Amino acid sequence: MSDIYQLSYSKMIIEHATAKCKQNGGQLTHKRKQILLCLVGSEKALSAYEIVDLYKEKYQESMSAMSVYRILEFLQEQGLVHRLQIANKYICCMHITCSHNHEASQFLICSNCFKVKEVSISAALIDELKNNVAAAGFVFASEQLEVNCLCEECQSL
Template structure:
C-alpha cells in the first residue's frame, strides 16, 4: 500500500535516500523514512518537537523526542537533512537526490516564520570568507552558512 503522503517525486527521494543509506552502511528504517517524510516538502525548518507533533498527525503514532533526535542525527550524518544552528531546527536537503557534489550551502532563514531557502555559494566567496576568518584568528567550525532574513511574505507584514 502506497503512503498517501508520497508523491512520485517523494517516492524517488525515498528510494535515493534508501540507496544512500545502504551505500554508507546504514539503513533507512520505516521510522527514519517517516521522519524524513515529515521534513520533505515543508518550506519551514522544524524543531524536533515540531517533528514529533507532525509525525503523530501524519502517521497516527507517537514517538519520543529523544527518538526523533536520534533519527535526525542519523539523517544528518547521511546528508539527507540539515540542522540549522541558529534556529535549532531541521530541514531536508535541497540536493537530496543528487549524486554529485555541490557548492557550500547557505541557508536563508526567515526569523519570523522559519521558512528556509537553501542556496549555493561560489567557492571563491567561501575561500575569501575562510581567509577573513583566518586573518581574525579563527577557523570555520562549519562551512554551512546561515543568515537571518525576512521572507517576502513576512517583509510585507
Template sequence: MSDILKLSYSKMIIEHATAKCKQNGGQLTNKRKQILLCLTGSEKALSAYEIVDLYKEMYSESMSAMSVYRILEFLQEQGLVHRLQIANKYISCMHITCDHNHEASQFLICSNCFKVKEISISSALVEELKENVAQAGFVFASEQLEVNCLCEDCKEL
C-alpha cells in the first residue's frame, strides 16, 4: 500500500474511531489514537510489550506497559480493539470504519507468526455451536471464537 493510501486509511480510521468514542461518551485522546494506529498498521496480533516497542519506533517516545494496558482496555470497551485470549495479544477491529452491525467475529490466528484474520460467521452457526457446547455440558465463556491455524505463508514452511 502506498504511503498516500496508508495516510488516507489511517485518517479514515481515526475519524470513525473518534466518532464512535464520542457516541459512547468517551474521548479518543492523542495517545489512544497512536496506540490504535500501531495496531491497525500491523497484520499480526501484538502483545502490550510489542506495542510499547512499536510505539517507541513509530513515535520516537516511550510509553509504559501499564499505560498501554489502560489504553487497550479503553479501546476494547469502545469496540475498536479485540484481545485474543489464545495468544494474549491484541488486534484492531476490522469493522472500525463500518457504520452497520456485523455477524459474530471469528479470529483465525496463525500459531507460527501470529498473523490474524477476523472473519464474520453467521448467528445461526454461533447458535448451533452453543447448542453443541450445551449438549456437552458446557457454556460459552465468550462468543469470541478463536481458531489456531497456519497462514498461507507459514503453511509453505
C-alpha cells in the first residue's frame, strides 16, 4: 500500500471513528486515535504488549500496557476493534467506515503468523449454529466466531 493511500485511508478511518464515538457519547482522544492507527496499519492481530512496542516505535513515546488495555476496551466498546479470544489479540474492525449494521463476524486466524481475515456470515448460519449448540446443551457465550486456520503463505511453508 502506498504511503499516500495509507495516509488517506488512515484519515478516513479516524474521521469515521471520531463520528461514531461522538454518536455513542464517547470521545476519540489523541492517544486513542494513535492506538487505533497502530491497529489500522498492522497486517496481523496484535497483543496489547505488541501495541505498546509498536506505539513506542511509531510515536517515539512510551505508554504503559495498562493504558493500552483501557484504550482497547474503549475502542472495543465503540465497535472499532475486535478482541480475538483464541489469540488474546486485537484487530481493527473491517467495517469501521460503514454506517450500517453487518451480519455476524467470523475471524479466520492463522495459527502460525496470526494474520486475521474478518468475514461476514449470514444470520441463517448463526441461527443454525445456535440450534446445534442448544441441542448439545450449550449456549453461545458470544456470536463472534473464531476459527484456527493456516493462511496461504503459511500453508506453503
